[in-house]
């Protein structure tokens with residue numbers, strides 16, 4: 210038998226989450242965000258389950274071309290656009306849509322004489338990507354005069370739609386976006402998962418859900434099941450060694466955990482080289498034989514220790530769930546002081562993805 214760790218990808222959960230997105234946003238077209246190998250889930254299986262999405266958004270040109278070659282006809286949007294003029298023939302050939310967020314890109318496009326479907330990104334306050342609002346009118350005019358655009362869509366991105374106390378920052382960004390785009394009749398794209406759910410007034414023509422498709426909550430104050438989202442990835446492994454501890458015995462590197470009673474522990478084939486967060490502390494939840502247990506001591510490269518003291522039926526080869534069905538990834542992320550995005554994207558290539566339908 211090979212090393213028992215695996216990530217099971219539940220495609221029916223993905224399809225159900227897509228249907229849930231449609232319930233949250235009945236009028237908008239859905240640009241499913243599938244960057245970073247579909248948030249670590251595996252591009253092609255994910256796209257097969259999301260084939261009814263109205264478009265796909267990602268950053269990697271090779272992946273976009275592979276999707277087109279595989280026959281997906283929807284708009285495929287490159288969220289950082291193109292980086293050099295040499296890429297433009299590929300954009301044209303494969304009918305890829307490009308975010309334009311910088312004047313340099315406009316110059317490249319007009320020099321190349323290619324015409325693209327363009328999503329013009331406006332910086333409304335996040336100060337990551339986007340044109341300054343003052344540049345918008347001039348750049349739209351330039352793109353039209355120079356026939357660079359087959360179509361134009363106007364977009365922005367919220368910095369804090371996921372944080373309940375940041376309502377004002379969302380309103381401020383949305384107001385800036387509305388005031389500078391209101392005189393145009395181009396379609397707009399604004400909302401990520403958090404905004405789709407919490408600020409439905411921002412949904413406009415194209416929504417861009419990512420994390421909610423994968424069954425994780427965008428919010429700290431709501432669980433995925435509150436939002437009727439189903440976990441797509443279940444990271445699981447098995448117990449590969451068992452030890453009995455006496456009071457005072459220590460566990461793992463630097464002996465960070467010390468037994469204060471006689472204990473039984475299991476060693477699980479899963480470590481930070483598999484993508485499990487190294488900074489997860491003692492007491493981070495795990496499931497053993499579907500019962501809740503906890504991590505003990507330092508996460509090492511290939512293994513963790515878990516508490517089996519109260520799990521009588523656990524033994525060698527018992528099933529362990531690190532996150533997924535029965536244990537929300539959001540809960541593990543919270544213990545590890547990170548978010549679900551990072552955990553899902555970090556699952557290592559050496560962890561086999563098993564597809565379930």
Ligand SMILES: Cc1ncc(COP(=O)(O)O)c(C=O)c1O
Pocket residue numbers: 242288366400401402403417418419420421427
């Ligand atoms: C521009 C843009 N739109 C949409 C998304 C999807 O966001 P989420 O996964 O929070 O729904 C992202 C993700 O980071 C993004 O960068």
